[in-house]
Amino acid sequence: MKLDYQLTTPRLILRPFKTVDLHVFFEAVSQSAPYLEPWLEWCDSDFDQQQAHGWIAASRLSWQHDYSYELAIFDRFSDDFIGTVSLSAITPLFNSANLGYWISHNYHRQGMATEASLAIIQFGFQILGLTRLEIITHIDNYASQKTALACNAIFECEARNRIFYRNKPINGYVYSLTPQDLY
Secondary structure: OOOOOOEEOOOEEEEOOOHHHHHHHHHHHHHHHHHHOOOOOOOOOOOOHHHHHHHHHHHHHHHHOOOOEEEEEEEOOOOOEEEEEEEEEEEOOOOEEEEEEEEOHHHOOOOHHHHHHHHHHHHHHHHOOOOEEEEEEEOOOHHHHHHHHHOOOEEEEEEEEEEEEOOEEEEEEEEEEOHHHOO
């Protein structure tokens, strides 16, 4: 898929990463690391600009080759970087993908994750033709669970060893969405 793709919501612009996003991406991760580290293994105080550059390059390559679709989230009016939302682990055999998101701590509790997630959910169902999306959360990640429910996802189960975090398997909550859940 082309890298000039863009989704627009009432408050947000979502688009594939560009190399010019390096500074704002790195800054957001650095400032948000204490809030995100419990849930995102890659997000810690050691995250550096080289890793950020590699992240953006990998994101762009995955988008170009249809491996996954990660969108950078920007405020539509201020152009501030807010976070990311993605469809990954795309499995053609099951016509499904995983939905993931993270929001810079400056934008927590403003509905940005829900708004961005709903946009990429519609992209997944309408453009990609997927028939199932899963959101996997840590059992104690209440904010992510709240976002999943706000997107009309259905809680399915506590899955054993569903998340591999810090070199060990842990249980995770599984939420799902199908096209019927939105329309």
